[in-house]
Amino acid sequence: xxxxxxxxxxxxxxxxxxxxxxxxxxxxxxxxxxxxxxxxxxxxxxxxxxxxxxxxxxxxxxxxxxxxxxxxxxxxxxxxxxxxxxxxxxxxxxxxxxxxxxxxxxxxxxxxxxxxxxxxxxxxxxxxxxxxxxxxxxxxxxxxxxxxxxxxxxxxxxxxxxxxxxxxxxxxxxxxxxxxxxxxxxxxxxxxxxxxxxx
Amino acid sequence: xxxxxxxxxxxxxxxxxxxxxxxxxxxxxxxxxxxxxxxxxxxxxxxxxxxxxxxxxxxxxxxxxxxxxxxxxxxxxxxxxxxxxxxxxxxxxxxxxxxxxxxxxxxxxxxxxxxxxxxxxxxxxxxxxxxxxxxxxxxxxxxxxxxxxxxxxxxxxxxxxxxxxxxxxxxxxxxxxxxxxxxxxxxxxxxxxxxxxxxxxxxxxxxxxxxxxxxxxxxxxxxxxxxxxxxxxxxxxxxxxxxxxx
Numbered sequence: 001x002x003x004x005x006x007x008x009x010x011x012x013x014x015x016x017x018x019x020x021x022x023x024x025x026x027x028x029x030x031x032x033x034x035x036x037x038x039x040x041x042x043x044x045x046x047x048x049x050x051x052x053x054x055x056x057x058x059x060x061x062x063x064x065x066x067x068x069x070x071x072x073x074x075x076x077x078x079x080x081x082x083x084x085x086x087x088x089x090x091x092x093x094x095x096x097x098x099x100x101x102x103x104x105x106x107x108x109x110x111x112x113x114x115x116x117x118x119x120x121x122x123x124x125x126x127x128x129x130x131x132x133x134x135x136x137x138x139x140x141x142x143x144x145x146x147x148x149x150x151x152x153x154x155x156x157x158x159x160x161x162x163x164x165x166x167x168x169x170x171x172x173x174x175x176x177x178x179x180x181x182x183x184x185x186x187x188x189x190x191x192x193x194x195x196x197x198x199x
Numbered sequence: 200x201x202x203x204x205x206x207x208x209x210x211x212x213x214x215x216x217x218x219x220x221x222x223x224x225x226x227x228x229x230x231x232x233x234x235x236x237x238x239x240x241x242x243x244x245x246x247x248x249x250x251x252x253x254x255x256x257x258x259x260x261x262x263x264x265x266x267x268x269x270x271x272x273x274x275x276x277x278x279x280x281x282x283x284x285x286x287x288x289x290x291x292x293x294x295x296x297x298x299x300x301x302x303x304x305x306x307x308x309x310x311x312x313x314x315x316x317x318x319x320x321x322x323x324x325x326x327x328x329x330x331x332x333x334x335x336x337x338x339x340x341x342x343x344x345x346x347x348x349x350x351x352x353x354x355x356x357x358x359x360x361x362x363x364x365x366x367x368x369x370x371x372x373x374x375x376x377x378x379x380x381x382x383x384x385x386x387x388x389x390x391x392x393x394x395x396x397x398x399x400x401x402x403x404x405x406x407x408x409x410x411x412x413x414x415x416x417x418x419x420x421x422x423x424x425x426x427x428x429x430x431x432x433x434x435x436x437x438x439x440x441x442x443x444x445x
Contacts, residue, residue, distance in 0.1 A: 047438040048347060068439035073353040083344035086362070096352040136348075143353060 001059055001146025001178050003045070003075065008054035010040045018054070020197055022147060022180055027173040029189035030182045032199030038182040039080065042149045045180075046077045059146075076140030080151040084124035084132055089115075092124050092139050105142055112175070113138035114168050130161030137168065147178035154188070166192045207232070249310050256310035260317045264290060267325035275332040275426075277340075277443045278433025285328050288429055292324030292422025293317065296414035305410060316411070319390065323375065323415045324422035330371035331426040338363045339434060339441060346441055356435040364427045371423040379412050388412070 001024045009016035015037040022028055030038050044051040047068050056063035063071055073096070085092050093109055094101035107117060113134040119127075124135055133153055140148060150169070154162040170192055173179045183189055189196040210232045217224040249255045267289050272282030297320055299305075306312045339346055339360060349359035382388060390411050394404035436442040 046351060048350065048440060050438055050440075069353045069355060072351055077351040079344065079347065079351070081344075083342075083348045085345065085348060095349065096354070139352065 001074070002057075003147050003178055003180075004055075004057040005041075005045065006055040006057065008041065008044060008056070009052045010037050010044060011050065011052040012037065012040055015041060015199065016053070018199075022178040024146060024176045024178045025173060026194045027169060027179040027181065027192055029193035029196045030180060030199065031186055031189040031196055032184070034184055036199050038184075038199060039151050042077065042151050042180070042182055045149060046072050046075055048077070073143040074145050074147070076143070076145040076148040078133075078136045078140050078148070078150045078153060080153075080155055081129075082132065082136035084127070084135065087124065088121050089124050089127075089135050089138075090120040092135055093120075093142050095139065096143050109138045109141040112141050112172065114164065114171075128161070130157050130164065133157065133161070133165055134168070137165075137172075141172075145177070147180070148172060149180045149182075151182045152184065153181065154183075162188075246314065249314060251310075253308070253310060256308075256313050259310075259314055260321070263318055263321050264293070267321050271325050271328040271332065271426075274329040275336070275430060275433070277336040278332075278430055279444065281332075281433070284429040284433055285325075285332070285426070288328040288332075288422050288426035289321060289324040291425045292327060292418045292420075293320045295421040296320050296418045300410070300414060315390075319411055320414060320418050323418050326374070327371045327419035327422040328426040331367045331423040332430045334367035334370050335360070335363055335427055335430045336434070336443060338366060340443055343441075350439060350441070356439055356441055357431050359441070360431050360434070364431065368420075368423045368427055371426075372419060375412075375415050375419045379416060382408070382412060 001022075003022040005018055005020050008018040018041060020028070030041065032038055040049055043049040045056050045063070047063065058066065058071065058074060066074075085095055089110075090101075090106065093106045097105060106120065110117060110119060115131070115134050115138060119131070119135070124132065127135065137148070137150070137153075153169070154165050157165065166188065169179055169181060173194070181189075181192065210228060214225045214228050217228060245259070249259045264286065268282050268286035271285035271289060275281035275285050278284060297317055300316070301308055301313075306316050342363065346359045346363070350356070378386070378388070388408055388411075391404045391408040394407055395401060399407075434441050434443060
């Protein structure tokens with residue numbers, strides 16, 4: 001998948017004139033100080049916020065022409081400190097899938113997020129921060145998106161969990177996903193990204 | 200009249216008690232008593248007039264609906280055209296019982312029956328609308344992260360708010376469910392007491408009270424579901440987003 005941001009300006013915050021291209025198989029880091037509008041930019045790509053100006057193209061198609069639900073299945077978004085839906089990990093992963101959920105798909109998504117099958121029946125609310133981050137990534141992968149946007153995915157994690165998530169993001173890019181990671185940590189951007197955009 | 204005089208003397212005693220115990224509620228007590236006296240006298244006079252003219256009864260019902268809509272509309276703040284949404288939910292809920300009750304002759308369209316019954320049903324629909332709408336908007340705000348997680352997974356706004364709707368409607372139904380379950384055991388509702396004091400037999404009073412309570416179950420559920428649907432529509436912004444107006 002190719003995701004193009006063309007001269008995006010945000011309604012809130014100071015960001016304007018943002019243009020960048022995300023390609024499948026590449027990990028791009030969006031790095032900059034807190035409060036500059038990195039989160040709003042991610043949200044604008046999946047239309048959880050409307051940009052003040054500019055255009056997002058998904059494989060050449062204007063994102064505004066797409067049904068937002070279809071857009072969000074093609075472009076996964078993982079918020080900072082993502083909310084777990086009530087219930088088990090299975091409930092979280094099955095949320096976006098038609099009933100009854102395809103068990104093979106659940107396991108593939110779980111595996112892609114480096115979680116063991118035993119996690120499926122655990123209460124999502126009782127998992128550690130690092131495990132919840134993985135569940136949120138697995139949940140975003142169930143619809144097999146072409147791109148994945150993550151907002152500070154390691155912000156509240158310890159160094160071990162951070163290293164594991166960083167490796168996971170590299171693996172996802174290697175599997176062909178276009179991965180965009182927002183971070184305030186220049187060293188992290190340096191470690192994991194193929195390209196870094198500094199704001 | 201003796202009753203009113205005795206009750207007024209009780210208020211004077213309460214004022215004396217407040218002063219003696221330095222609570223400082225004298226002004227509040229007098230004001231509340233005077234307001235109640237004036238309001239009930241005025242309403243009594245209007246209702247007396249309404250009971251004489253069938254046309255005025257429907258106008259009075261319309262005024263009740265308008266007042267209820269303004270009250271609930273304030274609770275639905277955060278959605279556009281909140282008063283109109285409240286009015287639609289209350290009217291739909293109340294009509295769900297008023298229409299069949301009148302059509303089957305269970306109650307007469309004579310003002311003496313129409314006005315109090317419509318008042319009770321509109322009042323029930325108003326409370327269900329207020330609680331559902333407010334609870335839904337507050338929960339959508341509190342659980343913004345959960346709602347947006349669902350939207351990000353490709354849910355529509357009604358799908359993302361479905362758990363919130365269920366909670367809000369359930370909360371709105373608790374008072375009428377508990378009241379209906381415990382009627383006669385814990386409380387004697389107003390209709391029953393009023394009819395008994397007005398000279399009806401206990402059996403007659405019980406029949407009317409049962410009709411009203413059962414009707415209220417339907418009225419409040421219809422109003423709550425309509426309020427939920429209209430509130431969700433009000434929170435849904437283009438681009439499949441949830442926007443709560445300041």
